[in-house]
Amino acid sequence: MTETRLGQATNFDSWKHAYAKRAENLAVSEVRALFSVVSRPEVVSLAGGMPDVSAMDNDAIRSAFDSLMSSRPQYALQYGGGQGDLRLREQICQIMELDGVHGSVEDVMITTGSQHALELISDLFLDQGDVVLVESPSYVGAVGIFRHKEAHIEHVFTDHDGLSPDALEEAVERLKADGKRIKLLYVVPNFANPSGVTLSEERRQRVLQICRDHGILIVEDNPYGLLYFEDQPPKALRAFDGDGVVYLGSFSKILSPGLRVGYVLAPPAIREKLVLANESAILSPATFAQMLVSEYLATCDWQKQVADYRNLYRTKRDAALEAVRQYLPSLHTTEPAGGFFLWLTLPEGLNSKEMLPLAVTELVAYTPGTAFFGDGRGHENIRICFSHPTAENVKVGIHRLANVIDRQIELLETFGSSK
Amino acid sequence: MTETRLGQATNFDSWKHAYAKRAENLAVSEVRALFSVVSRPEVVSLAGGMPDVSAMDNDAIRSAFDSLMSSRPQYALQYGGGQGDLRLREQICQIMELDGVHGSVEDVMITTGSQHALELISDLFLDQGDVVLVESPSYVGAVGIFRHKEAHIEHVFTDHDGLSPDALEEAVERLKADGKRIKLLYVVPNFANPSGVTLSEERRQRVLQICRDHGILIVEDNPYGLLYFEDQPPKALRAFDGDGVVYLGSFSKILSPGLRVGYVLAPPAIREKLVLANESAILSPATFAQMLVSEYLATCDWQKQVADYRNLYRTKRDAALEAVRQYLPSLHTTEPAGGFFLWLTLPEGLNSKEMLPLAVTELVAYTPGTAFFGDGRGHENIRICFSHPTAENVKVGIHRLANVIDRQIELLETFGSSK
Numbered sequence: 001m002t003e004t005r006l007g008q009a010t011n012f013d014s015w016k017h018a019y020a021k022r023a024e025n026l027a028v029s030e031v032r033a034l035f036s037v038v039s040r041p042e043v044v045s046l047a048g049g050m051p052d053v054s055a056m057d058n059d060a061i062r063s064a065f066d067s068l069m070s071s072r073p074q075y076a077l078q079y080g081g082g083q084g085d086l087r088l089r090e091q092i093c094q095i096m097e098l099d100g101v102h103g104s105v106e107d108v109m110i111t112t113g114s115q116h117a118l119e120l121i122s123d124l125f126l127d128q129g130d131v132v133l134v135e136s137p138s139y140v141g142a143v144g145i146f147r148h149k150e151a152h153i154e155h156v157f158t159d160h161d162g163l164s165p166d167a168l169e170e171a172v173e174r175l176k177a178d179g180k181r182i183k184l185l186y187v188v189p190n191f192a193n194p195s196g197v198t199l200s201e202e203r204r205q206r207v208l209q210i211c212r213d214h215g216i217l218i219v220e221d222n223p224y225g226l227l228y229f230e231d232q233p234p235k236a237l238r239a240f241d242g243d244g245v246v247y248l249g250s251f252s253k254i255l256s257p258g259l260r261v262g263y264v265l266a267p268p269a270i271r272e273k274l275v276l277a278n279e280s281a282i283l284s285p286a287t288f289a290q291m292l293v294s295e296y297l298a299t300c301d302w303q304k305q306v307a308d309y310r311n312l313y314r315t316k317r318d319a320a321l322e323a324v325r326q327y328l329p330s331l332h333t334t335e336p337a338g339g340f341f342l343w344l345t346l347p348e349g350l351n352s353k354e355m356l357p358l359a360v361t362e363l364v365a366y367t368p369g370t371a372f373f374g375d376g377r378g379h380e381n382i383r384i385c386f387s388h389p390t391a392e393n394v395k396v397g398i399h400r401l402a403n404v405i406d407r408q409i410e411l412l413e414t415f416g417s418s419k
Numbered sequence: 420m421t422e423t424r425l426g427q428a429t430n431f432d433s434w435k436h437a438y439a440k441r442a443e444n445l446a447v448s449e450v451r452a453l454f455s456v457v458s459r460p461e462v463v464s465l466a467g468g469m470p471d472v473s474a475m476d477n478d479a480i481r482s483a484f485d486s487l488m489s490s491r492p493q494y495a496l497q498y499g500g501g502q503g504d505l506r507l508r509e510q511i512c513q514i515m516e517l518d519g520v521h522g523s524v525e526d527v528m529i530t531t532g533s534q535h536a537l538e539l540i541s542d543l544f545l546d547q548g549d550v551v552l553v554e555s556p557s558y559v560g561a562v563g564i565f566r567h568k569e570a571h572i573e574h575v576f577t578d579h580d581g582l583s584p585d586a587l588e589e590a591v592e593r594l595k596a597d598g599k600r601i602k603l604l605y606v607v608p609n610f611a612n613p614s615g616v617t618l619s620e621e622r623r624q625r626v627l628q629i630c631r632d633h634g635i636l637i638v639e640d641n642p643y644g645l646l647y648f649e650d651q652p653p654k655a656l657r658a659f660d661g662d663g664v665v666y667l668g669s670f671s672k673i674l675s676p677g678l679r680v681g682y683v684l685a686p687p688a689i690r691e692k693l694v695l696a697n698e699s700a701i702l703s704p705a706t707f708a709q710m711l712v713s714e715y716l717a718t719c720d721w722q723k724q725v726a727d728y729r730n731l732y733r734t735k736r737d738a739a740l741e742a743v744r745q746y747l748p749s750l751h752t753t754e755p756a757g758g759f760f761l762w763l764t765l766p767e768g769l770n771s772k773e774m775l776p777l778a779v780t781e782l783v784a785y786t787p788g789t790a791f792f793g794d795g796r797g798h799e800n801i802r803i804c805f806s807h808p809t810a811e812n813v814k815v816g817i818h819r820l821a822n823v824i825d826r827q828i829e830l831l832e833t834f835g836s837s838k
Contacts, residue, residue, distance in 0.1 A: 013688030014662055015636060018602055020546045026695040053496040058488060061496075065484055069477060077472040077480075077675035112531050112679075112701045119700045127439045144699050183437055217434060243433055256496035258706035260531075269432030276445040280563050281538045281700075282531045286708060287677035 025148045044397035047365040049193065049340060050388045051253050055312050057305055061256075064296035072291065080287040082279035084110025084263070088294040092249065092263050095297075099225055100235030101247060103265040109274050110285040114223060114250040114262030119145050120277045121184075121219055121246060121264070126151045131175055131182040135163050137343070137372030137381065139193045139221065142186050146374065152180065153374030160334060162199030163187055165206035172214050185216050190233040191224040191339025194372045194383035198337060201234035208241050223250040223262075224339035226306050229314040233338065243267045251293055253340075254306050259289040313340070319391040320384060320398060327402035340387035343369075346405065349412045351379045355404060364400035444567045463816035466784040468612065468759060469807045470672050474731050476724055480675075483715035491710065499706040501698035503529025503682070507713040511668065511682050518644055519654030520666060522684040528693050529704040533642060533669040533681030538564055539696045540603075540638055540665060540683070545570045550594055550601040554582050556762070556791030556800065558612045558640065561605050565793065571599065572793030579753060581618030582606055584625035591633050601635050609652040610643040610758025613791045613802035617756060620653035627660050642669040642681075643758035645725050648733040652757065662686045670712055672759075673725050678708040732759070738810035739803060739817060746821035759806035762788075765824065768831045770798045774823060783819035 068076055083089070089108040096103050111117040118141070126132065128150040134142065136155040146153050154175060157167035168185070175182055185207070189199040199207070211218050220237045238247040250262040266274055278285065296302065320342055324333045332345040346352060352368035359365065369381025382401075386394045487495055502508070508527040515522050530536040537560070545551065547569040553561065555574040565572050573594060576586035587604070594601055604626070608618040618626070630637050639656045657666040669681040685693055697704065715721065739761055743752050751764040765771060771787035778785060788800025801820075805813045 011687035011691060013686075015686070015689055018544055018634070018636060019692070020542070020544055020549075022546075023543050023692060026692055026699065028695060050498055053493055056492075056496055058492050061492075062485075062488055065488075066481075069481055069484075073475075073477050073480075074472055075677075077475055077677040079469055079671075079676045112705070115702045116700060123439065124442050124445075125437055125439055127441075130439075141699075141702060148696075148699050215437070217437060252498075256707065257498045257702075258494075258496040260701065260703075260705040260708075267432075267434070268430035270434060272430060273438070273442060273445055276447060277567075280445065280560075280567050281535060282679065283534045283560060283676075284679075286531070286679040286705060288675065289679075289705060289708060291677075 022148060022150055025150055027144065027147065043360065043363050043365055044389055044393045044400065045365040046384045046386070046389065046397045047367045048388050049385050051257060052312060052388055053256055055308060056256060060296060060300040060305070064292055064299055067299055068291055068295045076288045076291045078287060080284045080290070082284050083275045084285050085287065085290040085294055088290050091294060091297045096249065096265065099222065100239035101265065107268055107271045108263055108265050109271060109278060110290055111262045111264055111278065112282060112285060113252055113257070113260045114221060114248040115141055117248045117262055117264040118142055118221070120274050120281065122146060122149050124273055124277060125183045125217065131180045133168065133171060133182065133185040133216070135187060135192060135195070137194050137369060137378060138186065139188055140371045143372065143374045155373060155375060158195065158197065160197050162189060162197050162203055163207060165203050165210060168207060168210050172210065172216070182214065182216050184219050185211055186219045186221065188221045189237060190222055191227065191336050194341050194367070195343040196334045196336030196339055196341045198233050204234055204237055208237055208244065212241065212244055218245045219248065220245050221248045223253050226254055227310055227313055228338035229310060229317060230337050238265065246270060254309065255293060255296065259293060260286070261289050261293050313387055316386040316391045316394055319394045320386040323395040323398035327399050328405065340385050342384040342386065344382040344384060346380045346382065347409060350405065350408050352382045353379055355408055359401060359404045362400045362404050364397045366401065441567060441569055444569055446563065446566065462779065462782050462784055463808055463812045463819065464784040465803045465805065465808065465813070465816045466786045467807050468804050470676060471731060471807055472675055474727055475675060479715060479719040479724070483711055483718055486718055487710055487714045495707045495710045497706060499703045499709070501703050502694045503704050504706065504709040504713055507709050510713060510716045515668065515684065518641065519658035520684065526687055526690045527682055527684050528690060528697060529709055530681045530683055530697065531701060531704060532671055532676070532679045533640060533667040534560055536667045536681055536683040537561055537640070539693050539700065541565060541568050543692055543696060544602045544636065550599045552587065552590060552601065552604040552635070554606060554611060554614070556613050556788060556797060557605065558607055559790045562791065562793045574792060574794060577614065577616065579616050581608060581616050581622055582626060584622050584629060587626060588629050591629065591635070601633065603638050604630055604635050605638045605640065607640045608656060609641055610646065610755050613760050613786070614762040615753040615755030615758055615760045617652050623653060623656055627656055627663065631660065631663055637664045638667065639664050640667045642672050645673055646729055646732055647757035648729060648736060649756050657684065665689060673728065674712060674715065678712060679705070680708050680712050732806055735805040735810045735813055738813045739805040742814040742817035746818050747824065759804050761803040761805065763801040763803060765799045765801065766828060769824065769827050771801045772798055774827055778820060778823045781819045781823050783816045783823070785820065
């Protein structure tokens with residue numbers, strides 16, 4: 001299951017000569033290939049990255065829908081403005097306050113999931129060869145977009161306290177000395193996908209200062225911030241810099257990804273351009289989904305729902321860590337204080353990508369670390385997503401994974417590395 | 420209300436140096452500026468381009484929602500595949516059959532309105548300077564995307580039978596002789612936006628032949644095809660060429676634009692790339708909206724709904740043509756056999772863009788023809804959208820417009836042209 005095989009065109013293409021240059025950078029993501037595996041019921045999937053929507057209060061959705069269809073169906077079914085529904089933007093400002101962010105409703109735009117915000121921002125800023133600084137590892141969907149824009153993706157050293165400011169400074173100076181144009185720093189500061197780590201409070205200030213000093217725009221992506229298991233994470237980077245940070249949020253993890261409602265808060269001049277880009281791409285974000293979310297927020301106890309999710313995912317995180325300690329005691333794992341993911345480091349000589357087909361044979365799936373690097377690294381890493389399976393299945397899955405890894409270690413000790 | 424004024428940045432921009440080159444081509448559309456006018460109740464808006472969703476059977480939507488939430492809420496609220504819901508794609512294949520198109524469910528992809536299909540196709544094919552051939556006039560949202568991709572937009576002469584094959588051939592040969600790379604022909608063959616004209620059966624064959632001969636991919640956009648007032652329009656271009664045509668459809672005009680569910684049928688190799696591009700941009704189209712549409716199609720009498728729309732829009736079209744004949748007898752108008760739009764030609768010396776503020780003062784809005792050209796033409800034209808106001812208000816609006824035009828003609832006769 002290599003990228004080359006998956007990416008191979010299986011159909012004859014009489015338009016091969018006609019594609020734009022940037023089309024060459026459309027790659028099949030490894031996460032995508034795993035969606036088909038997920039659907040087989042006998043496989044425990046620790047891949048994915050999906051919320052457990054079975055914990056969603058469906059009666060609340062029904063009641064929000066009824067309320068919407070009784071009051072304003074003609075608005076909900078009609079085109080809307082390119083920036084998005086005003087009431088929802090007001091509600092989003094209140095939600096962002098929880099993260100320490102004081103944004104104006106004028107500077108919020110609704111997007112088709114925060115993925116599309118990332119696409120629009122990248123399209124707005126990235127010319128071929130421009131540098132985007134990212135964590136090591138970084139979100140697979142972001143890496144994919146930056147690659148599609150023909151950007152230079154530079155991974156910056158990251159540890160259990162998040163992105164390293166020292167490494168950031170070193171990278172910036174080296175790249176500038178090489179004459180590169182550094183445009184963006186993309187960072188998931190809370191319970192990062194895929195590592196699960198959180199950027200420490202002290203580092204946030206240093207990262208902000210470095211980016212300010214060098215004129216680098218920060219793209220702060222915060223889908224998991226409200227899903228903390230112990231303490232709330234530190235205030236957002238955006239809380240300290242209104243002009244230097246574009247802030248992304250989403251209802252995908254606290255409500256439903258099937259609605260595709262995300263948002264972006266940007267400095268006014270950037271926001272103006274993002275609205276134009278949004279209109280150009282989709283005319284207007286889906287009014288129906290926006291108004292359904294807004295009605296839900298206005299009439300249901302959404303904070304209770306988020307608290308339920310927190311409890312649920314804490315239980316699953318505990319199950320995952322317990323299983324790793326029990327079945328894979330020699331492996332290093334991150335210990336996330338929120339979110340969806342663990343990041344495991346395999347013993348030397350093992351290759352997470354090559355091992356995946358064996359794991360699937362043993363009825364467990366995961367995402368190999370290579371998906372989260374734009375530079376070919378990550379073979380020694382595995383992302384475990386504990387949010388979607390039951391806590392029991394999280395344990396079963398990690399147990400099966402341990403069997404696969406143990407057998408690999410055994411083979412390695414007997415026959416040496418396959419390389 | 421000129422493009423320059425609207426497009427001016429109103430906010431100080433400390434990131435001005437950082438934008439990508441293509442960002443310069445993001446322009447404020449004239450249609451967008453009109454959305455704020457539309458919302459004032461005393462103004463009759465013949466601008467917009469919106470369906471009359473008050474004619475939608477809301478009980479059908481409710482019943483589809485109930486059915487969905489009772490049977491498969493956990494799928495509807497979850498992420499889906501990048502290509503879109505399988506059952507909906509099957510239903511789309513049945514709908515396309517009505518247009519003479521036999522497509523495989525494997526080659527259909529769901530998009531966030533057909534606008535996003537157009538965005539993804541353009542991104543896939545258009546390098547800077549590549550030529551896109553379009554009708555004269557062409558859809559404002561398409562022109563905007565092509566401009567954003569830094570394409571060369573070439574308008575081809577169009578009359579009451581649609582795009583002229585002779586003019587197409589001439590343009591292709593001239594552009595090729597100039598060394599240009601012609602990538603796409605973008606065409607709305609049925610009840611075009613904004614002209615209302617339909618490409619004749621005979622011309623469809625010639626257009627197909629010319630594009631085949633010159634290796635030009637046709638992008639056939641058909642949002643209005645089912646909204647015919649007399650005879651069904653001729654079969655789609657795609658019905659005759661599976662490899663040379665990418666076909667776009669939408670539920671925005673026959674169901675609801677607020678759901679943002681459109682689709683694209685493409686040759687297999689192109690479809691493969693479109694799915695990757697869709698995933699990169701938004702991860703997956705909104706599952707909830709897709710499954711709601713699918714449930715609606717499966718359980719409600721959607722063909723009756725479309726028939727209701729046909730009757731409603733026919734009445735409004737009749738009201739519009741009657742009012743033009745009564746109040747503006749000297750003006751040329753197209754006579755659409757379906758869809759949403761009339762295209763008026765003003766007497767020489769009048770300027771539709773300059774006249775718009777006066778019209779708004781007289782409580783009527785329209786879209787100036789300049790919005791539908793990438794080359795500055797269209798000052799002598801007006802697009803009238805008759806679909807959204809009541810038939811009565813269509814007449815009132817055209818009466819007000821006639822007063823504005825008459826006064827302009829009077830001024831012109833007294834003082835001469837303003838130029």
